[in-house]
Amino acid sequence: MLPDKDGVCGGGCQGTFGEDPSVSLFREYLRLKTVHPEPDYDAALRFLDRIAEELGLPIKKIEVCPGRVVSVMTWEGTNPSLKTILLNSHTDVVPVYQEHWQHDAFSAVKDTEGNIYGRGTQDMKSVTIQYIQAIRTLKAAGKKLLRTVHLMFVPDEEVGGHKGMETFVKLPEFQELNIGFALDEGLANPTEAFTVFYGERNPWWITIHCPGSPGHGSRFVENTAAEKMRSIINSFLDFREKEKQRLNTSECFTLGDVTTVNMTMVKGGVAYNVIPAEMDVSFDMRIPPTVNLTEFEEQIKKWCNEAGEGITYQFAQKHMNQNLTSTDESDPWWNTFSTTCKAMNVTLKKEIFPAATDSRFIRAVGIPAIGFSPMNQTPILLHDHNEYVNEQVFLRGIQVYEKLVLALANVPALPCDA
Numbered sequence: 001m002l003p004d005k006d007g008v009c010g011g012g013c014q015g016t017f018g019e020d021p022s023v024s025l026f027r028e029y030l031r032l033k034t035v036h037p038e039p040d041y042d043a044a045l046r047f048l049d050r051i052a053e054e055l056g057l058p059i060k061k062i063e064v065c066p067g068r069v070v071s072v073m074t075w076e077g078t079n080p081s082l083k084t085i086l087l088n089s090h091t092d093v094v095p096v097y098q099e100h101w102q103h104d105a106f107s108a109v110k111d112t113e114g115n116i117y118g119r120g121t122q123d124m125k126s127v128t129i130q131y132i133q134a135i136r137t138l139k140a141a142g143k144k145l146l147r148t149v150h151l152m153f154v155p156d157e158e159v160g161g162h163k164g165m166e167t168f169v170k171l172p173e174f175q176e177l178n179i180g181f182a183l184d185e186g187l188a189n190p191t192e193a194f195t196v197f198y199g200e201r202n203p204w205w206i207t208i209h210c211p212g213s214p215g216h217g218s219r220f221v222e223n224t225a226a227e228k229m230r231s232i233i234n235s236f237l238d239f240r241e242k243e244k245q246r247l248n249t250s251e252c253f254t255l256g257d258v259t260t261v262n263m264t265m266v267k268g269g270v271a272y273n274v275i276p277a278e279m280d281v282s283f284d285m286r287i288p289p290t291v292n293l294t295e296f297e298e299q300i301k302k303w304c305n306e307a308g309e310g311i312t313y314q315f316a317q318k319h320m321n322q323n324l325t326s327t328d329e330s331d332p333w334w335n336t337f338s339t340t341c342k343a344m345n346v347t348l349k350k351e352i353f354p355a356a357t358d359s360r361f362i363r364a365v366g367i368p369a370i371g372f373s374p375m376n377q378t379p380i381l382l383h384d385h386n387e388y389v390n391e392q393v394f395l396r397g398i399q400v401y402e403k404l405v406l407a408l409a410n411v412p413a414l415p416c417d418a
């Protein structure tokens, strides 16, 4: 059967004619609907089983929570007692507004320029397949690695990682992997450079509960929930404005260097003419690792006290760990990473990740982790409509990982290995 105009083979086969097999495999993986709110994780698990068999690697499955399985493929090194290298990726993707997409978000359409469209093309199914294909190439070339490499495939990153990495890092099965250094996701970069992330802002999700006096909607009732909520909103959004301005005060600043605050939900009220007895307002805050978190929470308490009586708050996310991964040239992991990139003419831009990834749980247990999705010359479209990556950019990323894995897994024994 011939491919249709989108280059998708309609006859049930996975590849397209004349296409690089890595691209075909990527497109096949993009078609699995591991999309929230009900990701088809079974499809991903079956896919990974097949890959493990193709690569000739053992695969372990750890059910960290009911229906939430972490898979780990392991390529043993020649010295398995040394600290290992982790290549981490999540299998889930965020939902789409299909009506805003040029192509079906789960068909993996490739246009005439080689742009592949689909949810997960950037976040982060590309990286998953790049890891797999890099390992496949290295194995086929008969390479031997000193250190063991683990490929880890984790569920539920997009919904906070509670039933994924957050739980898994605390299990003995994670400790047994004996990880010394981890790679995880980053962001695309629209320029010739590649961005790498050595830390993340701390996500704090807060709901502020404002109780107040109820009454008839025709009266000047004192002490209303709405007046308190207005004060809260003003405090948070005034601070937001200041941080927004601060971002522009230095050319060196990126989103990762300032605190963002966004009002994301409001709740309250039962009728037009009934003054509500309570109102809730929620904010998504992202706090750079340089901010003193105790002082920041004191500021929030102050805003609540100033807003009136009886105000309480609750966190839905309150990540407290502020570990950073060393990017000092004397650090053997970073040095290997950066010199390998340099040798490939891959220019790196070091930043703090503006959102949250599973790296925060890895760093929190003391393991250095670098966020890196090798996509340059690509607009940042994760979670956006028409997410895509170009096949040439994708293919170059595989070569980048081949070199990185080879170099990192051959870092000679270190003091931390003892």
Ligand SMILES: CSCC[C@H](NC=O)C(=O)O
Pocket (backbone or CB within 6 Å): 157, 158, 159, 160, 161, 203, 317, 355, 356, 357
């Ligand atoms: C804070 S838990 C949610 C994690 C999510 N990660 C990717 O987008 C994020 O909102 O950053």
Ligand SMILES: [Zn+2]
Pocket (backbone or CB within 6 Å): 090, 123, 124, 157, 185, 357
């Ligand atoms: Zn992601």
Ligand SMILES: [Zn+2]
Pocket (backbone or CB within 6 Å): 094, 123, 158, 382, 383
């Ligand atoms: Zn995401």
